[in-house]
Amino acid sequence: MGASRRTVGELVRERWGDHRPGLWFEGGAISHHQVAEGAAARAALLGELLPPGAEPHVGVLLDNTPEYPMWLGAAALAGAAVAGINPTRRGPELARDIRHTECRVLVTERAHVPLLDGLELPGLHVLVTDTDAYAELLRTYEGARPDDGGARPDSRFLLLFTSGSTGAPKAAICTQGRITAAGRSLVGHFGVRADDTHYICMPMFHGNAVIADWAPALAAGAGIALRRRFSASGFLPDVRACGATYFTYVGRAVQYLLATPARPDDRDNPLRLGFGTEAGAVDAAAFEKRFGVRLVEGYGSSEGGAAIQRTPGTPAGAIGRAAPADDLAVLDPDTRRECPPAVFAGDGRLLNGADAIGELVNRGASLFEGYWRNPGAEAARRRGASPGPGEAGTGNAGTGEAGAGTGRGEAGEGWFWTGDLFYRDADGFLYFAGRADDRLRVDSENLAAAMIENILARYEDAAAVAVYAVPDPVAGDQVMATLALKDGARFGPSPFAAFLRAQPDLGTKMAPRFLRLVERMPVTATNKIHRVALRREGFHCADPVWWRPPGEETYRRLTAADTAGLVAQYRAHGREELLTR
Numbered sequence: 001m002g003a004s005r006r007t008v009g010e011l012v013r014e015r016w017g018d019h020r021p022g023l024w025f026e027g028g029a030i031s032h033h034q035v036a037e038g039a040a041a042r043a044a045l046l047g048e049l050l051p052p053g054a055e056p057h058v059g060v061l062l063d064n065t066p067e068y069p070m071w072l073g074a075a076a077l078a079g080a081a082v083a084g085i086n087p088t089r090r091g092p093e094l095a096r097d098i099r100h101t102e103c104r105v106l107v108t109e110r111a112h113v114p115l116l117d118g119l120e121l122p123g124l125h126v127l128v129t130d131t132d133a134y135a136e137l138l139r140t141y142e143g144a145r146p147d148d149g150g151a152r153p154d155s156r157f158l159l160l161f162t163s164g165s166t167g168a169p170k171a172a173i174c175t176q177g178r179i180t181a182a183g184r185s186l187v188g189h190f191g192v193r194a195d196d197t198h199y200i201c202m203p204m205f206h207g208n209a210v211i212a213d214w215a216p217a218l219a220a221g222a223g224i225a226l227r228r229r230f231s232a233s234g235f236l237p238d239v240r241a242c243g244a245t246y247f248t249y250v251g252r253a254v255q256y257l258l259a260t261p262a263r264p265d266d267r268d269n270p271l272r273l274g275f276g277t278e279a280g281a282v283d284a285a286a287f288e289k290r291f292g293v294r295l296v297e298g299y300g301s302s303e304g305g306a307a308i309q310r311t312p313g314t315p316a317g318a319i320g321r322a323a324p325a326d327d328l329a330v331l332d333p334d335t336r337r338e339c340p341p342a343v344f345a346g347d348g349r350l351l352n353g354a355d356a357i358g359e360l361v362n363r364g365a366s367l368f369e370g371y372w373r374n375p376g377a378e379a380a381r382r383r384g385a386s387p388g389p390g391e392a393g394t395g396n397a398g399t400g401e402a403g404a405g406t407g408r409g410e411a412g413e414g415w416f417w418t419g420d421l422f423y424r425d426a427d428g429f430l431y432f433a434g435r436a437d438d439r440l441r442v443d444s445e446n447l448a449a450a451m452i453e454n455i456l457a458r459y460e461d462a463a464a465v466a467v468y469a470v471p472d473p474v475a476g477d478q479v480m481a482t483l484a485l486k487d488g489a490r491f492g493p494s495p496f497a498a499f500l501r502a503q504p505d506l507g508t509k510m511a512p513r514f515l516r517l518v519e520r521m522p523v524t525a526t527n528k529i530h531r532v533a534l535r536r537e538g539f540h541c542a543d544p545v546w547w548r549p550p551g552e553e554t555y556r557r558l559t560a561a562d563t564a565g566l567v568a569q570y571r572a573h574g575r576e577e578l579l580t581r
Helices: 008-014 032-049 067-078 091-100 110-116 132-139 176-190 207-220 232-242 251-258 281-291 375-381 449-456 493-501 531-537 560-572 576-580
Strands: 021-025 028-031 057-061 081-084 105-108 125-128 156-162 170-175 197-200 223-226 246-250 273-277 294-297 307-309 328-331 358-362 416-424 430-435 439-442 445-448 462-471 477-485 514-518 545-547
Touching: 008 032, 008 067, 008 176, 008 207, 021 032, 028 032, 032 067, 032 132, 057 067, 067 081, 067 207, 067 223, 105 110, 110 125, 125 132, 156 176, 156 207, 170 176, 170 207, 176 207, 176 273, 197 207, 197 232, 207 223, 207 246, 207 273, 223 232, 232 251, 246 251, 251 273, 251 281, 251 462, 281 294, 328 416, 375 416, 430 449, 439 462, 439 477, 445 449, 449 462, 449 477, 462 531, 560 576
Parallel strands: 021 223, 057 081, 057 105, 081 156, 105 125, 197 223, 197 246, 246 273, 273 294, 477 514
Antiparallel strands: 021 028, 156 170, 328 358, 358 416, 416 430, 439 445, 462 477, 514 545
16 A cells, blocks of 8 residues: 555554653643554444444544544544544534534543533533543553554545535535545655644644644554643743654744733753744744744645645745646636736835735645535635637746646546635745635725735734725725734724835735734634624624725724715615625
């Protein structure tokens, strides 16, 4: 069997007999062998609990405790799949996630048991890990050995819920072969060693922690250190205590770390690098300067539909180029034609964003394995398209590689539309510009929220920035920003307006019409900015909102009279209902 077609179960079994420290948690440590031993016992238990003929799916509703990687290992050994259940979901939404993934066993802990009260979950066997009854049950399976359970590389291993701006979350299917290949790829790319320790502080129900942190550690035989939930103040003490060399992040977590009080010994840590998404060039540079740790921005969706690799010579701000097996293009979602290459000013400013920014599309044979019981969502991701005039034979965007042999999908097969906005330069390097849902259309001009956020992040008093669309009273959108200030900072409308005027790359349509000030940026369970909530509330919120009326350059507080006047404008143009979406 080729290395790229191995199973996760094989990697778990390889740790049997490995008595090096393998897992750190809250001041204690256990060996790799003990982790494999725990996975084997849980696999045997799972085999007894799953009813005959049922889908081999186990829901895991846990914080980042040692039980989580043990149940991942158990599922791999048993040929089962783990559905990571988000503990911030509530009521019918939580029940829907468990029922949709057809879990017959749910693993949880006492802190989350109240979330299940009153939910209709027929036939569900619940295991509560921090109880005497659970410990007694596991003792029955002591001595179990890690057999293969009939698992194959194409066996389902994860059902990863992906967030979206509308509708219920979709459960992306990930097989054992894909997770193993992803882990081994990151091992090679970052030179992960068996004596490394991966710090897992992002939630393990999300692909970031499992695919980009746990999987490469397992593939290399490296140790892992778990943080129950992300803590900015606990980050460096944890890293130093366990000797962590690698961690994964999302942009908001980096902002939280930068917002902690600086100390003279911040660079005294064992970290070699961080790998993640959406940190932004400004924050990444600040993080490396303060902590001495390089942040590597990557791109790869939980669905596996497209991947970008960072290579030597990647320009500042770029993610990288298309992976060798992918035929990536930046397409206009309306015309489905390739967007022109980005044009930059001498100082790196993007000059043609309205034309160069489009949706990243994989026209090759992607690794997307589908969504669980959601053919409509699959069809939306795999939309077909015939090349428009001037598109044929472009191959990998800007790399000069021929399209032949890349497995480019035809219209009937469907390309993979990522839902993410990018632009590419003349050399084929790709730059992230936000989510497709974050595109704004202001006065008939398309703008990307991430581009505006990168500019506003330069404001010296900004701890965090989010940019999003609110409806214009007549047509299209207006720009709204939410700003969290650094501790002790006070907002001044005149200095802020002067800051905007001084930004050479702030286009005439980019300046925020509305500016909301918050003490702390709202985030999702995966530590990403909660844009859905911000968009929904718009300028109707309890926080102070400043605005720049049409024709004015300075900001003033939005009053109740201003709001009433704006609502009247929306009503007059038949767009009032948009304010409540």
